[in-house]
Every structure is written in structure tokens, then in C-alpha cells.
Amino acid sequence: MPFIESVDHLTEYRRRVRAARDPQQLQVLVCGGPGCLPLGSEELAAAFAAEMEARGIAGKVLLKTTGCHGLCSHGVRVLIRPQEISYQKVTVEDVPEIVETTLLSGGVVERLVYHHPESQAPCPHKMDIPFYQTQNPLVLRKLDVIDPESLDDYLALGGYRTLRKILFQMTPEQVIEAVEKSGLRGRGGGGFPTGRKWRLCREAQAQPKFVICNGDEGDPGAFMDRAVMEGDPHAVIEGMIVGGYAIGAMRGYIYVRHEYPLAVKRLQKAIDQAREFGLLGTNILRSNFSFDIQISQGAGAFVCGEETALIASIEGKIGEPNPRPPYPVQAGLFGLPTVINNVETWANVPEIINMGPEWFAAMGTDKSKGTKIFSLVGAVNNTGLVEVPMGTSLRQIIFGMGGGIAHNREFKAVQTGGPSGGCIPPQYLDLPVDYDSLQQVGSIMGSGGMIVMDNHDCMVDVARYFISFLMEESCGKCTPCREGLKQLITILNEITTGKGEAHHVDLMEDICQTMATASLCGLGQSAANPVRSTLKYFREEYERHIRDKKCPAKVCRQLLIYTIDPNECTSCLACVRECPVGAISGPKKEPQVIDQDICVKCGLCVDACQFDAVKVE
Amino acid sequence: MGEVSFYINDLYTSAPVGTTLLEAVRSMDIEIPTLCHHPDLKSEGQCRLCLVEIGDWPQTRLVNSCTYPVEKGLKVQTHSENVLQARRLVLELLLARAPKAEIIQKLAAEHGISQSRFTSEDPEELCILCGLCVRTCRDIVGVSAIGMINRTPAKMVSTPFKEPSEVCIGCGSCAFVCPTGVITYTEKNGIRSIWGRDFELVACETCGSYIAPRASLEYWAKQTGDPVERYYICRNCR
Numbered sequence: 036m037p038f039i040e041s042v043d044h045l046t047e048y049r050r051r052v053r054a055a056r057d058p059q060q061l062q063v064l065v066c067g068g069p070g071c072l073p074l075g076s077e078e079l080a081a082a083f084a085a086e087m088e089a090r091g092i093a094g095k096v097l098l099k100t101t102g103c104h105g106l107c108s109h110g111v112r113v114l115i116r117p118q119e120i121s122y123q124k125v126t127v128e129d130v131p132e133i134v135e136t137t138l139l140s141g142g143v144v145e146r147l148v149y150h151h152p153e154s155q156a157p158c159p160h161k162m163d164i165p166f167y168q169t170q171n172p173l174v175l176r177k178l179d180v181i182d183p184e185s186l187d188d189y190l191a192l193g194g195y196r197t198l199r200k201i202l203f204q205m206t207p208e209q210v211i212e213a214v215e216k217s218g219l220r221g222r223g224g225g226g227f228p229t230g231r232k233w234r235l236c237r238e239a240q241a242q243p244k245f246v247i248c249n250g251d252e253g254d255p256g257a258f259m260d261r262a263v264m265e266g267d268p269h270a271v272i273e274g275m276i277v278g279g280y281a282i283g284a285m286r287g288y289i290y291v292r293h294e295y296p297l298a299v300k301r302l303q304k305a306i307d308q309a310r311e312f313g314l315l316g317t318n319i320l321r322s323n324f325s326f327d328i329q330i331s332q333g334a335g336a337f338v339c340g341e342e343t344a345l346i347a348s349i350e351g352k353i354g355e356p357n358p359r360p361p362y363p364v365q366a367g368l369f370g371l372p373t374v375i376n377n378v379e380t381w382a383n384v385p386e387i388i389n390m391g392p393e394w395f396a397a398m399g400t401d402k403s404k405g406t407k408i409f410s411l412v413g414a415v416n417n418t419g420l421v422e423v424p425m426g427t428s429l430r431q432i433i434f435g436m437g438g439g440i441a442h443n444r445e446f447k448a449v450q451t452g453g454p455s456g457g458c459i460p461p462q463y464l465d466l467p468v469d470y471d472s473l474q475q476v477g478s479i480m481g482s483g484g485m486i487v488m489d490n491h492d493c494m495v496d497v498a499r500y501f502i503s504f505l506m507e508e509s510c511g512k513c514t515p516c517r518e519g520l521k522q523l524i525t526i527l528n529e530i531t532t533g534k535g536e537a538h539h540v541d542l543m544e545d546i547c548q549t550m551a552t553a554s555l556c557g558l559g560q561s562a563a564n565p566v567r568s569t570l571k572y573f574r575e576e577y578e579r580h581i582r583d584k585k586c587p588a589k590v591c592r593q594l595l596i597y598t599i600d601p602n603e604c605t606s607c608l609a610c611v612r613e614c615p616v617g618a619i620s621g622p623k624k625e626p627q628v629i630d631q632d633i634c635v636k637c638g639l640c641v642d643a644c645q646f647d648a649v650k651v652e
Numbered sequence: 653m654g655e656v657s658f659y660i661n662d663l664y665t666s667a668p669v670g671t672t673l674l675e676a677v678r679s680m681d682i683e684i685p686t687l688c689h690h691p692d693l694k695s696e697g698q699c700r701l702c703l704v705e706i707g708d709w710p711q712t713r714l715v716n717s718c719t720y721p722v723e724k725g726l727k728v729q730t731h732s733e734n735v736l737q738a739r740r741l742v743l744e745l746l747l748a749r750a751p752k753a754e755i756i757q758k759l760a761a762e763h764g765i766s767q768s769r770f771t772s773e774d775p776e777e778l779c780i781l782c783g784l785c786v787r788t789c790r791d792i793v794g795v796s797a798i799g800m801i802n803r804t805p806a807k808m809v810s811t812p813f814k815e816p817s818e819v820c821i822g823c824g825s826c827a828f829v830c831p832t833g834v835i836t837y838t839e840k841n842g843i844r845s846i847w848g849r850d851f852e853l854v855a856c857e858t859c860g861s862y863i864a865p866r867a868s869l870e871y872w873a874k875q876t877g878d879p880v881e882r883y884y885i886c887r888n889c890r
Contacts (some may be wrong), residue, residue, distance in 0.1 A: 336803070353800065358697035358719045511781065511800075511807035514700045515738075518745035520804060522770045542769055549741040552701050552714045552734065 039313045041321050042199050045439040052187045061096040061138060062116040063087075064179060068103025068266065068459075069258045070419065071110035072297075075127070076100055079111050082130040090134055102178035102266015103258075106166050107419035109149065114161065114179055121161040122147040136306065152416065152438055166436050171398065172422040173406045174382045178266040183301050186308040189269040195314055197385040198273055201280050210281040210388065211237060217392035218404030219384075223249055223340070223377030224452065224481045225557065226403070226470035229384075232374055236282045236364040239372035244284040246275050247368065249296065249345060249374040251292040254453030255504060257484035259408040259420055262281045264291065264298035267382065268305035272328060274381030276315070277388060278327045282374055287328040290345050302330055320386035335455075337508035340482075341556050342367075344373045354512045356556035377482060379408055398604035399425030403469035407480070413449075413487035416441050426467040429459065433487055444489035448572070452481025454501045454508075455561040457568030458494060471560040477568040479561055493590035494573040497582050499527040501565040509562065516559030519550040523566060532593040535581035544570065589651055594635045596652045603648035613643035653792035673717035673728055674702050680711040682730050685739070685759050687746075687831055688782035693791055698783050700742050701759070705729040714738055728859045735762070744768045750777045753832035778834035785809055785835055795819045795871070796827060798847065809835075811847050822851030822865035856886035 039045050063083050067076040087093045104112040109123035115137055117625045122133065122144065129147060136142045149158045151165070158164045172178075181188035189195070201210050215230030234542040236244060252260040262269060275287045291299050306328050309315040317325045331349045333339045339354040346368050348354035367373025383405060387395045394436055403425035409432060412418045416438035423432060429449060433439070440446050448458040451468070457478030459466070466472050470480045488497060506520040523546055526539050547563035547570075554560045554601045570577060579585050599610070599619070604626035611619045611627060618633035619640060626648075628642070639647045660677055664732040667676040672695070677684055678873040687699040695718035706728050714734060729735060743760045748770035750756055760766070783800065786809060790796045797820035801810045811817035820827045822844050837846035842852045844865050851865035863869065863886045873880035 205807035338803075355800075358716055360719075360721060435888050506804055509804040511802070512696070512783075513698055514745055514780075515744050517781070517804045517807065518749050518770075521773070522745065522748065525771050538769075545741055546745075549745075551739050553703055553738040553742060555700070555716070 036222065038311070039320065042203060045199060046318065047197065049190050052191050056191060059117055061074075061092075062094055062103075062114075063098045063138070064114040064116065065098070065100045066102075066104040066110060066112040066179065067100040067183075068105075068107065068110075068116075068178070068420075069261050070103065070107030071112060071582060074111045076111050078127055079113070079125060079130070082117055082127040083134070086130045086134045087138070090139065092134070092138060096138055096195070099182045099571045101181060102183050103262040103420055104179040105170075105174070105175065105419045105421065106149075106164070106417055108417055112179075116180070119161045119166060120159050120405050121149065121167075123149055147316065160505045166417050166419070166421070166438065168433065169427075170422055171406055171424050171434050171586060173386060174263060174267075174379055174408060175420060175422045178262065181267065182267055183266050184304055186269065186312060188303070189267070193389070194269055194385075195273055198314060199320065201277055202324055204318055205388075207237065207281045210277060212551040213392045214281070214384065214389055215392075217387045217395040218399070218402075219380065219387060220403060221376060221471060222379035222383070222407065222482065224479060226480060229376060229380055232364060232376075233281050235362075236372045238591070239552060240363055241366075242283075243286065243372050244282055244371060245368045245373040246278045246282065246284050246287040247342075247345070247349070247373060248275055248287065248289040248381050249332050249340060249342065249375055249377045250289055250295070250302075251340040251345060252295075252378070252482060253292065253335065253340055253508070254482060254484045256412040256486055257410040257453060257482060259410050259483050261295055261298055262420055263378050263382050263408075264295065265301050268298075268301045269309070270382040270385060271302070271378055272305055272309055272315070274376075274384035275328060276319070276326050277384050278374055278376065278381065279420065280324055282372070284374070285325055285327070287326065287608045288349055288368070289328060289330045290333055290339070290349060291330060292333045292339075294335045299330060299332060306330070325354075336510070337505075338510040338556075338558055341558050343556065345371065345375065354509075355512045356364075356558070358555055379482070400467060400469045407483055408470070409483045409485045411437050411487070413485075414440050414444065414446075414489040414492070415487045423468075425469045428465050428467055430464040432468070432485065433464070437487065440487070440489050442489075444491060446487070447490050447492055447495075448476070448488045448494065449485065450497070450501075450565070452479035452490070452561075452564075453484040454504045455479070455558060455564050456481050457564040458488070458497065458572065459568070477571060478564060485582065486487055491588055491590070493531075493586050493588035494569045494576050495527065495531055495586070496588075496590045498565045498569045499524070499531055501540045502527055502562075505558075505562045505565075509559065513553075513555035513559060515546075515550045516554045516556075516562055519546045519554075520562060522546055523563070527566075530577065530580050530587070531591040533580075535577075535582045535584075539581060540570065540577060585652075595636055595638075596631065597629050597634055597636060597638070597640060598639055598650050598652070599627050600648050600650055605646055605648070607645070609643045610640035610649060613639045615639065619639065656722045656724050658722055658728065660722065660728045661730055662727075669722070670759045671722045673704055673706075673715075673720045673722060676722055677704070677717060677728070677730055682830075684717060684730055684763075686782060687720060687755070687759075688784060690784055690788075690829065693784065693787045695719045696783065696787070698781065701739055703735055703738050703742075705735050707730045729749040737794060739763060740765060745770060746780055748772050750780050750832060751775055753780060753834075755831050756780065778832045779809065780832055781807055781809070782831060783809075784831065788825050788829045793821070793823055793825050794875070795821060797821070802829075813853045816849040820847055820849055821871045822846055822849065823868040850879050854884060856889055857884050858889035859886060860888060 065080045113122040113125045149164045210595040211233050219229040220226040225283045336354050338344050339348045341356045343357040344354045363373045410423045421436045450458045502523045511517040547567045618630045621627035655666045683700045697716040702717045703714045707710050745767040746756050747760045797817040842853045853862040854866050869883040
């Protein structure tokens with residue numbers, strides 16, 4: 036790899052990389068994203084390599100393992116270019132057929148393509164699939180085509196063009212102005228205007244200054260930042276260089292959780308490549324600007340995603356938040372002015388500068404511009420990563436891209452923004468999703484988690500699950516969050532086990548109110564959202580648990596009563612054999628009976644009965 | 653350093669730049685309860701009792717006054733309904749946590765709370781995790797023999813790995829500063845026992861009464877550069 040000495044050299048190198056590539060060349064792009072990797076992306080890629088070698092086309096077809104293709108529920112995904120044929124649920128056994136039919140004969144293996152859920156029509160091409168049709172990928176657009184470990188791939192698609200533009204055509208002031216004009220807001224949850232944050236930091240007097248990339252994604256079920264760091268690491272790095280130039284920083288940190296080893300590896304490789312190339316380091320491209328980045332690994336504490344806790348963690352202290360002011364832009368890392376932005380925010384920056392702020396601001400809503408990646412998981416048919424313009428409705432995301440609720444069940448709620456988000460009920464399905472609208476209905480954008488729930492989910496149990504997660508992850512520094520979460524989980528445990536009392540609802544409301552207003556950091560302030568929103572929209576369900584000791588969704592086991600319908604019992608004794616506590620008995624060749632005093636409500640009898648004689652109330 | 657003017661409970665007042673709201677409020681003889689604040693330590697906002705409401709209605713919010721600096725034109729309410737409601741609930745939570753702590757009982761009673769509505773995990777608990785001991789050991793003594801371990805469910809003050817700390821000098825500052833008296837030590841036969849370690853107490857060469865643990869005297873001598881013998885005479889006999 037050459038050391039790029041000047042702008043012209045970069046242009047010349049890019050031209051050479053591009054000239055060496057044939058856009059019509061056959062490419063097999065195997066998804067190596069967080070969802071597909073554990074399903075066997077590597078084995079699949081190896082099988083393709085072996086089969087292509089055996090069929091004598093190894094030199095003609097380009098094989099790559101890429102970042103996330105998005106539609107994770109249908110992995111491992113394979114994209115064949117230039118035809119853009121998108122295969123799903125591909126296994127090693129399918130490889131010979133794909134090579135024969137598609138690579139050698141130009142046909143389509145129909146059994147491996149997505150079929151439209153309504154018309155059942157095959158959707159062989161990526162853009163035939165409804166999941167992709169309505170998306171507008173900006174940050175994710177390169178993920179399924181580039182090899183994340185290849186700087187050439189990034190350069191060929193115009194990478195580091197923005198670096199060249201800012202260093203030689205723009206002043207730091209102009210860069211900040213452009214980001215301000217674009218309307219970009221922090222994608223990590225808070226939604227603070229990025230340009231304003233940069234300006235405040237630039238105006239701060241102290242030196243040196245720092246930029247930090249927050250890659251401490253810790254929401255259960257969320258993996259958009261992971262996908263970006265693993266799939267397009269250079270975009271994050273380029274964004275950070277732009278930020279460093281704008282605020283006058285010479286050093287950047289990427290804070291990644293230790294549980295993301297592949298992200299760490301890819302980012303480190305990208306940093307090494309950029310350094311070797313001269314895109315990071317002293318006097319980048321012979322300009323006066325010097326900038327370098329290092330990775331700081333966190334131990335995976337959820338609270339370290341909070342910016343002041345993250346700073347403490349990089350400094351080697353306990354990852355606990357600190358009260359603001361001072362804000363990080365005034366006194367952040369090592370007490371010096373610091374800009375912290377989330378992975379997705381940084382990855383948005385190069386294109387904003389490159390295409391211009393007007394282009395970016397044309398997407399989205401009045402106060403939320405651009406696109407947002409959502410990690411769509413839970414009770415939908417299509418789970419995965421979607422990137423849509425701000426203002427897209429929940430209905431479009433869940434029923435359009437998500438393909439509706441799985442198993443033909445009924446939509447009940449969607450929780451946005453990670454564990455400390457609120458549960459949004461069906462009446463808000465047409466809500467245009469942006470920072471402000473989500474807040475109005477008692478939830479948050481967060482970093483973009485979206486967990487869909489159906490009528491088999493108990494909202495009290497859902498609240499209990501998230502509060503228990505948050506209690507484990509709360510740092511425990513301030514009283515309302517620490518003691519409030521402990522009290523909430525005690526009460527929720529009582530309600531879900533039939534010990535709920537009428538005054539519990541008031542108690543929880545009081546705790547939630549104080550946690551929201553009096554906690555030290557944003558995590559504590561939002562931690563009561565799961566309870567608040569479910570109390571607001573699903574109060575009836577709480578009342579059923581407390582008053583009638585019933586769980587309408589039949590989730591809270593302690594509230595269920597298992598009985599055997601004597602009319603349907605065939606006395607086969609399958610349940611008797613399965614029952615671990617010997618609660619089922621009865622005379623031979625007669626219907627069996629469950630002793631409620633002994634029953635531990637494990638549900639094994641239901642599974643054991645082949646005649647649906649065990650009833651659950 | 654200039655002065656900043658602002659409003660406290662609708663009274664126009666001023667204070668030097670960098671003053672915290674708590675200092676400003678207390679200088680006006682308005683009482684705000686605190687548990688984790690100490691004038692000699694940097695505040696970190698743990699207990700949330702010193703909350704005040706700032707801003708113009710309805711765009712107000714609660715902040716901890718112990719770290720929030722005075723701002724030009726800022727409107728501060730120290731005893732608004734929102735403040736009192738939050739303060740009462742914080743006290744109620746603390747009372748459930750540490751039912752035996754006298755200072756909590758007293759503050760709760762002052763706020764009209766005789767009994768907490770919440771469940772007490774441990775009726776004997778005294779620690780409220782205010783962190784005064786940890787900060788004193790770190791910032792004033794300078795040895796960091798104790799720290800906070802774990803997160804919310806099992807958070808506690810402890811020596812590293814719950815083993816006797818090698819750097820502890822047995823000075824007892826942690827016990828001195830503790831508002832609830834949860835940190836204690838014993839002294840018997842010239843030995844002070846604290847945090848699982850025994851420290852030999854040095855007796856005054858003149859009057860014979862115990863001064864402090866030898867480890868403490870040696871540490872202070874090292875810190876000040878004085879000969880350690882100087883510390884073998886108690887303050888009264890010097």
C-alpha cells in the first residue's frame with residue numbers, strides 16, 4: 036500500500052483502483068453481519084471459494100464477505116452482482132446449485148429467493164423485496180458491497196473524498212456551518228444538534244481538544260452501531276477526522292465495548308490502513324492538519340454509553356456519570372473540551388459534507404433531518420436493520436419493511452429506544468418517527484432499537500424485564516435511579532406473581548416521576564419509561580394482574596391455573612409422567628386431576644398432552 | 653473574578669462566578685438538606701437532596717445545587733412543589749434503604765415522613781452510598797484504600813477485593829466523615845482495627861496517650877517531608 040503524499044496522489048490512486056475494477060464482473064457477496072456470521076458466513080464463503088475453484092471460475096468471480104445486508108431473519112444472505120440477485124437462508128449445501136445456475140448459467144435459484152408474503156411471487160432481485168424497496172440507506176448503503184477490511188473498496192466508492200474537500204476547500208468554520216445547516220442531530224439518543232455541539236467545542240478556550248466516537252452500544256436487541264463499525268469502519272474514521280478538523284482536535288478515541296471483538300479488529304485494521312496510507316497522522320495529505328485515532332475498549336457496562344461515564348471510563352476511572360455542567364464540550368476527557376458523537380452520527384458526516392447540507396436536510400421532518408437506522412426485532416416477520424428517512428411511520432416500518440406480525444398474531448406494542456424507551460400502543464402506529472414525536476408519546480429515539488410485541492406478550496412482564504435489565508446496569512451512583520429501580524423491580528415481581536396490591540400503581544407512579552426529574556444522568560431519567568408508558572397505555576393489564584390475579588397474555592406463570600378437561604383427557608398419563616412434582620394423579624383409566632397446591636406451574640403437562648386436554652387460565 | 657446576578661426564590665441576588673447554587677442559597681440563610689456534600693470535597697451529586705428547580709416556567713427542571721454553578725439571570729426555586737415532592741420521595745427511598753440511619757430518620761421527619769411506603773431489604777442497613785468516605789480517602793487522605801464496588805444491586809463501599817487494603821493507613825477519616833455512622837473501628841490494647849486490618853497505635857512520648865496509628869504518622873511524615881519523630885508527640889504536648 037503506498038503512502039499518499041498529496042491530494043493529487045490520492046486522486047491518482049483512486050483512479051487506478053477504479054480502473055482495475057470491472058463493473059460487470061460477477062461478484063458473490065456473502066453477508067458477514069452480526070446476524071449471519073453465527074449462522075455460518077465464513078463456512079459459506081469458503082464453500083463458494085472451493086466450488087468456484089472446482090468449476091474453474093475462481094479467477095473470474097469476485098468473492099467477498101461483507102458487512103450486514105439488513106434482512107437478518109433470512110440469513111445467511113448472499114448478493115450476486117451485477118444482477119443484484121439476493122439469496123436468503125443460504126447454506127453450504129446450496130452453493131453448487133448457485134454456482135451452476137447463477138454464476139455459470141445466469142439463472143435464478145428460485146427456492147432461495149424471497150417470496151412476497153401476499154402474492155407469493157418470487158422476488159429475485161434485491162429491489163424486488165419490499166423490505167429493501169422503501170428504505171433509504173445512507174449510512175448502510177455500502178455495507179453489502181464493500182469488504183470492510185479493504186481500504187481500496189472504500190476508496191473506490193468515493194471514500195476519503197470528504198477529507199480532501201475539507202482540508203483544501205473548507206475552513207473549520209465552514210465545516211461546522213455545513214453540519215449545522217444539515218440539521219444533523221446526535222444519533223445516540225439525546226438528539227442534540229451535532230453542529231451546535233461542534234461549535235461550542237470549537238469556541239471552548241482550553242487546548243488540546245478531543246473527539247470521541249461512542250461505540251458502547253448496549254441495548255438488548257440493538258446492533259446498528261456494531262453493523263456500521265464492522266461493515267464500514269472507514270466511514271466512522273473519516274467522519275471523526277472531519278470532526279477533529281472542525282473543532283481543532285488532534286486526537287480521537289473510539290470507545291468500543293469489549294464484547295464487540297470483530298468491531299475492534301476491523302476498526303483497528305482500518306486505523307492502521309489509514310495511518311499507513313497517510314490519511315491519519317501528521318500533516319495529513321501535506322496539509323497543516325494532524326490527527327490520529329486510538330481505540331479504547333470498555334468492559335461492556337451499559338451506563339458507559341452515557342457520555343460523562345464514557346469519559347470516566349476512558350480516563351481509567353469507574354464508569355459513572357457526572358453531573359453537568361460542565362458539559363463535555365467545555366470540560367470533557369481529561370478535563371478538556373471534547374465532542375462525543377455516536378457511531379451513526381460520525382458515519383453520517385462524510386456524506387453530509389460531500390453532498391452538501393441541503394441534500395441531507397431535504398430528508399426527514401421539520402426538526403429531525405436525514406435518515407435513521409433502526410434495529411427492528413421482536414414479533415415481526417422480517418427482523419434486521421432498516422434505514423429510513425426521519426418521519427417514516429411506525430406502521431411503514433413494522434408492517435411494510437417488517438412484513439407485519441409473525442404467526443398472524445396481533446400487534447400490541449413497539450418499544451423504541453432501547454431498554455429505557457417506552458412501549459407505544461397501536462393507536463400511534465401512524466406516528467411519524469422522529470425525536471420529538473417519540474418523546475411526546477412517552478418514548479425516546481434512543482439509538483434506534485425497535486422491539487415489536489404481539490398479543491402473546493404481557494406488558495407487565497415486559498416492564499419487569501426491562502426494569503430488571505436496567506437495575507442490573509444502573510451504576511448506583513444517585514439515589515432515585517438506584518433505589519427507585521430496586522423498588523420498582525420488587526413491586527413488579529409482586530404484581531407478576533399474584534402479590535400485587537391496589538396501592539402499588541400509585542407507588543410506582545411516584546417513583547417514576549421522581550426518577551425522571553431527579554436522577555443524575557439521562558439513563559436514570561429515562562429508566563422509568565418502560566413502567567410509565569405501560570402504566571399509561573396498558574393500565575387495564577396491570578389492574579387485571581393486581582385485582583383479578585390474572586395475566587391476560589398468559590405469560591406470568593404464577594398467575595396461571597392449569598386444569599385437565601375431563602371430557603378431553605384420554606388417561607394416557609403422559610402428563611403424569613412429565614410432571615416434575617407429582618401434582619397430577621387420578622384413578623386408572625379415568626381423567627386425571629392436577630392438585631393446585633402442589634402444581635408449580637411449569638407448563639410441562641401442556642407440552643406433554645397430545646389431546647389439548649390441559650387448559651390454562 | 654466577576655459577579656453574576658440571578659434570582660433565588662424570586663429575590664434578585666449575586667455571587668462570584670463559579671459559586672455553586674448551594675453555596676449561594678446557603679449564604680442567604682435558606683436551608684437545603686444535603687447528605688453527600690462536604691465543603692472540603694468536590695461534590696458529585698449522589699444523594700439528590702439538594703435539588704433545586706431552575707429555569708422559566710414551564711421550561712423548568714431539577715438540578716443538584718451542589719455542583720450547578722450560578723448563571724446570569726438564572727431563576728432558582730429552592731422549595732417549589734416539584735422540589736419538595738422529589739426531595740420527599742428521595743428521603744422515602746433512603747429511609748427504606750437505611751431505616752436505622754438517624755440522620756435519615758431526622759430529615760424524613762422534617763419532611764413529614766414517619767414511615768417509608770417502600771420495602772426495606774435490610775432493616776439493619778446504615779450505608780446510604782453517599783460516597784463521602786471514598787472521596788475523603790481519595791481526595792483528602794490521598795490513598796484510595798476504599799472504593800465503590802459493583803453496580804446498583806450489590807453496590808457497596810469496600811477495600812479492593814474485600815481484602816485488607818495494603819494502602820490503608822488506619823487514619824479513620826472515612827469513619828469520621830460518614831454521616832450515618834456505618835463505618836466504625838475499635839481500639840483495644842494499643843491496636844486500632846478498621847477495614848479488616850489491625851494498626852499499632854503510637855503513644856505520645858510526653859503524655860502517653862494514643863495519638864494515631866503508626867502507619868498514619870509515617871504516611872503524614874512522608875507527605876510533609878518532616879522527620880517522623882515529630883509526630884510522636886501529641887498535639888497537646890507539642
